[in-house]
Amino acid sequence: MPLTPDVDEVYSELRKIAAIHLSRSVRKPSLQATQLVHEAWLRLEGRGWSSKTHFLALASRTMRMLLIDAVRARMAERRGAGQQPLSLTEGVEFSTPSGAMPVERIIDLDRALHDLAAKDERKAQVVEMRFFGGLELEEIAEALDISLATVKRDWEFARTWLYTRLT
DSSP states (O other), X not given: OOOOOOHHHHHHHHHHHHHHHHHTSBSSOSSOHHHHHXXXXXXXXXXXXXXXXXXXXXXXXXXXXXXXXXXXXXXXXXXXXXXXXXXXXXXXXXXXXXXXXXXXXXXXXHHXXXXXXXXXXXXXXXXXXXXXXXXXXXXXXXXXXXXXXXXXXXXXXXXXXXXXXXX
16 A cells, blocks of 8 residues: 655645756746646556655656656647747757756757666666755665665766766
8 A cells, every 4th residue: 555645744845846847947847836746746646655755756757757748848849740830939948057958958868867777777766866856865765775875876877977978
């Protein structure tokens, strides 16, 4: 039977995770933090999780996928899907802690994460939880039920691998 976290207890943490995702997302996202939280909650309802941290990690991954889907939909619109003229701003960017990334790089990052997951799923999960979910290394270790040292090694490896892959 899945553990159901108290909504009042977890809601503010979900909003913080959504804010992190949106701050690193398209500058004018089609989703707001509340919508992102609610959509993630609906997609996770009924799924099993072992702890609050595990639930937050799953919610973070779900939010990332929702934003990736929104970016893909925008890019499809730009390419003429629906055959309707669009009034999208040119040069929409993806914000990162070190600056801005063109929207096309979001898809590159998603592909790179999928490739990393094919090689080592745990390392990809560490990146998702840390970069997109804003979880601390200790929280990631708890969610994945591995040691803190292992999380640190995975984080360093994955960052280097992704950097090499994306440059």
